[in-house]
Amino acid sequence: MIVIDQSNRVFTLHTRNTTYQMKADRHNVLLHTWYGPRICGGDLSYLVRYADRACAPNPEEAGTDRTYSLNTLPQEYSTCGVGDFRLPSIELELPSGSHTCDLRYAGYELHQGKYALEGLPAFFGGEPDAQTLVITLEDAAAQVAVELYYGVFEAFDLITRAVRVVNRGCEAVRLRQCASLCLDFLRSDLDLITFNGCHLMERCPDRAALRLGVQGAGSVRGTSSHQHNPFVILCDHNANEDYGLCYGAMLLYSGNFQVQTERSQYDNARLVMGIHPYQFCWTLEPGQSFTAPEAALVCSPSGFGQMSRQLHRAIREHLIHDPLEGGRRPVLINNWEATYFDFTADKLVEIAQTAAPLGIELFVMDDGWFGKRDDDNAGLGDWSVNLEKLPGGIQAIAGRVEHLGMKFGLWIEPEMVNEDSDLYRAHPDWVFRVPGRSPARGRNQLVLDFSRQDVRDHIYGQIKQVLSSAGISYVKWDMNRSLTDVWSAALPAQRQGEVYHRYVLGVYDMLSRMLRDFPGLFIEGCCGGGGRFDAGMLYYTPQIWCSDNTDAIDRLRIQYGTSFCYPVSTMGAHVSAVPNESNGRITPLETRGVVAMSGTFGYEMDLSKCTQEERETIRKQTAFFKEHYDLIQRGDYYRLSDPFQNGPYTAWEQVSPDGSEALVSLVTGPAIAAPSFLTLHLKGLDPNACYQINGQGSYPGDLLMQAGYPLPLFCGDYQSLQLYLSAI
Numbered sequence: 001m002i003v004i005d006q007s008n009r010v011f012t013l014h015t016r017n018t019t020y021q022m023k024a025d026r027h028n029v030l031l032h033t034w035y036g037p038r039i040c041g042g043d044l045s046y047l048v049r050y051a052d053r054a055c056a057p058n059p060e061e062a063g064t065d066r067t068y069s070l071n072t073l074p075q076e077y078s079t080c081g082v083g084d085f086r087l088p089s090i091e092l093e094l095p096s097g098s099h100t101c102d103l104r105y106a107g108y109e110l111h112q113g114k115y116a117l118e119g120l121p122a123f124f125g126g127e128p129d130a131q132t133l134v135i136t137l138e139d140a141a142a143q144v145a146v147e148l149y150y151g152v153f154e155a156f157d158l159i160t161r162a163v164r165v166v167n168r169g170c171e172a173v174r175l176r177q178c179a180s181l182c183l184d185f186l187r188s189d190l191d192l193i194t195f196n197g198c199h200l201m202e203r204c205p206d207r208a209a210l211r212l213g214v215q216g217a218g219s220v221r222g223t224s225s226h227q228h229n230p231f232v233i234l235c236d237h238n239a240n241e242d243y244g245l246c247y248g249a250m251l252l253y254s255g256n257f258q259v260q261t262e263r264s265q266y267d268n269a270r271l272v273m274g275i276h277p278y279q280f281c282w283t284l285e286p287g288q289s290f291t292a293p294e295a296a297l298v299c300s301p302s303g304f305g306q307m308s309r310q311l312h313r314a315i316r317e318h319l320i321h322d323p324l325e326g327g328r329r330p331v332l333i334n335n336w337e338a339t340y341f342d343f344t345a346d347k348l349v350e351i352a353q354t355a356a357p358l359g360i361e362l363f364v365m366d367d368g369w370f371g372k373r374d375d376d377n378a379g380l381g382d383w384s385v386n387l388e389k390l391p392g393g394i395q396a397i398a399g400r401v402e403h404l405g406m407k408f409g410l411w412i413e414p415e416m417v418n419e420d421s422d423l424y425r426a427h428p429d430w431v432f433r434v435p436g437r438s439p440a441r442g443r444n445q446l447v448l449d450f451s452r453q454d455v456r457d458h459i460y461g462q463i464k465q466v467l468s469s470a471g472i473s474y475v476k477w478d479m480n481r482s483l484t485d486v487w488s489a490a491l492p493a494q495r496q497g498e499v500y501h502r503y504v505l506g507v508y509d510m511l512s513r514m515l516r517d518f519p520g521l522f523i524e525g526c527c528g529g530g531g532r533f534d535a536g537m538l539y540y541t542p543q544i545w546c547s548d549n550t551d552a553i554d555r556l557r558i559q560y561g562t563s564f565c566y567p568v569s570t571m572g573a574h575v576s577a578v579p580n581e582s583n584g585r586i587t588p589l590e591t592r593g594v595v596a597m598s599g600t601f602g603y604e605m606d607l608s609k610c611t612q613e614e615r616e617t618i619r620k621q622t623a624f625f626k627e628h629y630d631l632i633q634r635g636d637y638y639r640l641s642d643p644f645q646n647g648p649y650t651a652w653e654q655v656s657p658d659g660s661e662a663l664v665s666l667v668t669g670p671a672i673a674a675p676s677f678l679t680l681h682l683k684g685l686d687p688n689a690c691y692q693i694n695g696q697g698s699y700p701g702d703l704l705m706q707a708g709y710p711l712p713l714f715c716g717d718y719q720s721l722q723l724y725l726s727a728i
């Protein structure tokens, strides 16, 4: 609910459990006055204190009042070069050469329903779900307007933000920075949690108290990256899963991003998040506008668990476009770790034949089906089927798979090209390449200039033809290198600062076209594993391959870190063969199943090599997953332990929204002799209900949560346990 006190110019955004407030003050500066637990309202600007701080400049309107300074006041959207020395949200380059920006309140609009952003991903919601507030700020001297968009999803404690900058003058203005989110706090005793990693080990949480100065994360790789994720948490020093105030902030963007926090001189804190200013410069001709990607905030007054559950629900219900319209997604088998590039149609069909009777419903043909693609040195860019490997083309292999009662899916990597390809030989100028330099290779491939419409049209035409040629219900859209040598032959020198962002817009455009032309198509995102796992991609691709690391034990950490923002239903997770390809570890098949079914669930191994006993285990796993699909994929998620603590086990739990059923999953670490007796405390149950566990007994919910469940003694490394609870 948005409440506007017009006479005091106070804007209050209430969600079910939180309140956010801004106020246009006497000098028309938009102050940020509150974000935290829900309060009744009123004017929170009494919290803002004024003092004559040396070296804190005073704007002209303040006259001789030396207590009024932009440098000490909590700003809603911080400016640049006019008296606030903390992190800026915006930087302009004006015709005069000045880089300043000074913003004053100019008006507001209130709308029912959620705003949308053209060409950019955004949470969606109609009238009953969301409201929109647009506050306009103006820089009168620069003749630039900055519109701040707020989407309020009351039931989800979610507040979205976006920013549109309009050049209202009659000369070009250049935008050097345009953050999506600025959030000031009248306190600085906060911890910052970022999610970091590398290929094979993505999204590991890292927590530290804010120190004086600037801390943050970001990416200049052209993707959101394995290295850092565009999601961070700011929280009380003592916040944990169940306790303490915390703020989750995400950026719905899949390219270069920057998130910075600053603990300032006077113990205030600021969070700024948006497109990375690195090599960013956008020219706005008179009348033109620029829209920064959406950011979203969830505040939880009661710990990380509640924050994650709100984010998960909001992402599932108001961000993801589900082509299956709530239907169950098929359990899949992917041939990558089974065959790599070395396959024939018969080999693939053999894997599918073994998979079908085990309850697996979708066969995904991974890399290697097109062009001269026998290894990763050739073929990218030539999206026509390799008839030597696949006689009869896609139609024939898809038909054989469908004949087994399975659906068929296909891997593509549209953004890339190998020098050894017909496409590159015909259009060497279509790749990112700086004049006079040879571009760096990554996985021996170059990056196509997707900022260009003609390049996108060509690639899309080829891929559309393939997708139209057979019954393809699923596409895995991969992207296997970071961007370098970013320079576009299609733009003049002074607009090269637009290329990184135009590339991302190009990727979004391609995905939108594909979804428009193939409405039932399900796209899984991928980027050398989880190198582009962000809310921007989730708008187009309801699930994303979480990591190339399929080892169940490493996955406990990767999926744990990922779960702070992203729901189980978004995390691509497969059972693969042992010893694992990434780290050589051997884990039981049962354990691999338990971990993979806490994601989107599939297999990635040559099932024809499995013993009868293993096949029986797989059959039971797929049946169990299908039976409990809704609970696993849409249940409320509880982290019961932290795998980074190296405890005796990692456990997590899904609970149905009405508390009538729950699934507890647990994986142990390396075995030790003479282990202790352990008790697991469950969460989120109905305290007044009694539950059967795996069809037996009668356990009161409050006992399972307060007194706990006694775990059996485990024997052997990396054992697993699943407890299915149903209220009786």
Ligand code: DGJ
Pocket: 336, 366, 367, 411, 478, 480, 526, 527, 528, 529, 530, 545, 547, 548
């Ligand atoms: C990287 C992906 O993450 C893998 O799953 C696989 O699709 C390979 N690329 C194929 O090249």
